[in-house]
Amino acid sequence: MRVVSGKCKGRPLKAVPGSGTRPTTDKVKESIFNIIGPYFDGGTALDLFAGSGGLGIEALSRGIEQAIFVDREHKAIQTVKANLEACQFSGKAEVYKNDAERALKAISKRNLSFRLILLDPPYKLQKLVELVELIHSNGLLDNDGLIVCEHGSETTLPDRIGSFFKWKQETYGIIAVTIFQKELLPNE
Template sequence: MRIISGDKKGLPLKAVPGKDTRPTTDKVKESIFNMIGPYFEGGKGLDLFAGSGGLGIEALSRGFNEMIFVDRDMKAIQTVKENLRSAGLSEQAEVYRNEADRALKAIVKRDLSFDGIFLDPPYKKQKLESMLLFIAEQGLLANGGFIMCEHGSDVRLPEQIGPFSCARNETYGMISVSIYKAADDEGGTE
């Protein structure tokens, strides 16, 4: 695993020890960023099921200003912190150990919104539709923002979830990636 592009291109990333975390492969990560836009001019992001932090760190390398990383596993949190340190990105990050649902509720209390939200929950325990509805109800996605959902290719997410429309969906073997945007952003999803 490595950072694919941006300021920190080529920097290796550590994986979370053990078999409980499934890192996004470099090939899928590159495809995700080709779908959402390869580079960014600022922005705040949320990597909700952070694992090793690969998606959020990639977004920081490609121009996001700041990122909040959340994972419930202590080994994952330690790995995210190590990867941020080695990339020199710790100052641009907040890292929390928490369950995803509880973390979202805590974020609501802080009155934050995000330009990019990365959701890559364990495939067997996905509640992506209810999470997207909660994100919509609480106004957690900034105007013009995106939500990236990584899920098993056997999972079919609806074209429309609340105010969000699926702008892109791609499948890579056993993995699918769905990108959601607000349906009314700039006259539709592009």
């Protein structure tokens, strides 16, 4: 596992110890960022099921200015912090041990919004529709922002969730990636 492109290209990343976390493969990570970027000129990202932090760190390496990493597992939090340190991104990141719903509610109280929200929950615990609805109802996505959902290829997400529409969907074997974008009203 490594950073695929950008400032930290080629930098190896530690995996979360144990078998409870399934890191996004470099191939899928590269494909995701080729679709949504490939590079950014600032903005804030939220890596909600951070695991090793690979997706959020990739975003930082490709130009995202700040990122918030959330995971509910202590080993994952330690791994994210170690990977951020190795990439010298600690000053551009906040790392929290929390579950996804609580984290979204806490973030909404800070009046934050994101250019990029990365959702890669464990496949057996997928509540992606509910999470995207929470993001919608709390106004957490910038007008030009994207929500990237990684899920099992057997899962089909709806074409619309709140004010978000399915912009793109790709399948990579047993992995699927669905990307949502905000539908803008004429005066936005």
